[in-house]
Amino acid sequence: MAFATRKQIAFEQTAVLCFLAIFIAPVIWLITTAYKPASEIFSVPPRLDFQPTLDHFRYILSYMDVGMLMRNSVIISLGSAVLSLALGVPAGYALARSRWRYATGIAYFFLFIRMVPAVAALIPFYLMMRDIGLLGTWWAVVLINSMFNCAFVTWMMYSYFRALPRDLEEAAMTDGCTPLGAFFKVALPAARSGIIASVLFCVMFSWNDFLFASFLTRLDSKPISVALLTAYGITDVSWGAMGALAHFATVPIVLMALFLNRYFVQGATNGVQ
Structure with missing residues (x-):
């Protein structure tokens, strides 16, 4: 045996x-x-x-503004993550604590939004950004990434908050705390792992995005993910330059994932209960 x-x-x-x-x-x-x-x-x-x-x-540092590309990626990723959490965490908490019989259906609707093919939203969103004057800016990419990421955060935090007991929140409200105060002082600290996991997912989705960033930005607002395309020439592909750019595109996100790995695994696991 x-x-x-x-x-x-x-x-x-x-x-x-x-x-x-x-x-x-x-x-x-x-x-x-x-x-x-x-x-x-x-x-x-x-x-x-x-x-x-x-x-x-040396080649890519001589012919490309890598600092600007990294800055654009950081702004787009963090901006999308902040906006997605600002909208998705309260929405997930409200759905998890709601006694309305359609709350679960609405939560599944947010999950459905995340499953919509990204290219299906590109053309109408492109026209909207053109009409309001945001085409070619960071805001255009931040907003469309936030639309998809916010739906994911809402679903994930709904599952996470639903798995948390209500006892501490009810005890806080019994002691005179308002529902809003119980959310900020009790629910959010208890959901720290889920929030960190949501941040990681949002940053990774936005950092690796190519479709939206390539169509909605201009030369001075393109992120590093789009810059990888410059390795493709008319007659050949500069594989060495692509490999060098890939370092700048992957190392920051890998280091962040390794640093926050414990919270990521714990939050992702609790979020599917």
Whole structure:
């Protein structure tokens, strides 16, 4: 029995490593491409004993304003996250504590909004932003990302608040606290993990967005996700430049996810109860 158990564990670990290798291989290829000389990027078989070079990083720093691109990505991502939380957290709490029989249906409606294909909203939103003069600005991308992210935050926080007991809030109101005070002083601190998980989801969705950012911004407001497209030339693709840009596009969001991983896992798990 013990031998069979060890064999099963070894098989499971091998399967996990195989799947991990399949998913991580493109990432490793992209990272190493940023440090390979152009002549060795497509060497067959692929070589790992190459002489590292920073030429691709020097190239993009010379011909592209990476600081502006990163600034635009940060503004769009944080702006969307703040606006989504400002609207979605109170909405999720109101639905979770509501005794109205249609509250659950409304919560599912917000989930349905998040499932709508993004491209379906692009053209009407493009025309709206053009008519009100926001086309080409950060606000256009922040607003449309907030529309989708707010629906997700509302659904997630509805599930999270519904899983929290009402005893502490009722005790606070018994002691003279208003419903609004109970929300800020009791419910929000108790839902800290869910809020942090929502922030991470919103930032990741907005940071990685390409469709909205490519159509709704201009040259001075484009984020780093759209700048990756500049690696595609007329006759070829500058894979080294793309690999270098990918560092700036992935490292900040990966570091944030690793730093807040504990809250992310706890909030995401509690939010689906």
